[in-house]
Amino acid sequence: MLKVFTWSLVILLATVTVVAAAGPEPTTDEQKMFYALGLAISQNLNTFNLTEAELEMVKSGMSDGVLHKTPKADLQTYGPKLQELQRTRMTAIAAEEKKAGQAFLDKAAAEKGATKTPSGLIIKTLKPGTGASPKATDKVKVHYHGTLTDGTVFDSSVQRGEPVTFPLNGVIKCWTEGVQLMKVGEKSRLVCPADLAYGERGAPGRIKPGATLVFDVELLDIVK
Secondary structure: OOOOOOHHHHHHHHHEEEEOOOOOOOOHHHHHHHHHHHHHHHHHHHHHHOOOOHHHHHHHHHHHHHHHOOOOOHHHHHHHHHHHOHHHHOOHHHHHHHHHHHHHHHHHHHHOOEEEOOOEEEEEEOOOOOOOOOOOOOOEEEEEEEEOOOOOEEEHHHHHHOOOEEEHHHHOOOHHHHHHOOOOOOOEEEEEHHHOOOOOOEEOEEEEEOOOEEEEEEEEEEEE
């Protein structure tokens, strides 16, 4: 979905103006545009799980790069080490998320009407359907609402007011399996362990590595 750290991010970081952590409130459209650029960059940095002190070092490097000052570290030497650092940080985040997610999964599986499949998917019918069930090779039209375990919405066709159509074998495993268990007209809740969702990588900026996800899915049609 979203890529992990690449050299294109290094180039991007070298093109922006750095502001202090407690910088001025953006008021004009231009200021808000550059502030939004900072937010976009921060999403790519989320997988590093930076401390405040580490973030200050990142700002220092960005500032020196933007202002063409003499670098205090050799990019050719330390640049390649960033990917290893990111992998280490992502692994630690994933382990923590999976531990927290397991408690949520156990609770969801214990709910009345919930079914846990051998893969670990938990599905619960919210509204029965009477139509046919799709196969993995089918295209389906659905409405969905995706949240993290704390209720934070990360993606929602419902909020956009526009259902989506996609091949069922071209999405995350949780959906490929879960939607096949539904009938047209049915609305179900899919609780997806990380291994059936975005795994150890997550989706930087929205979904942490190892995150358990919750989708309320309404199967509108099997598209011929």
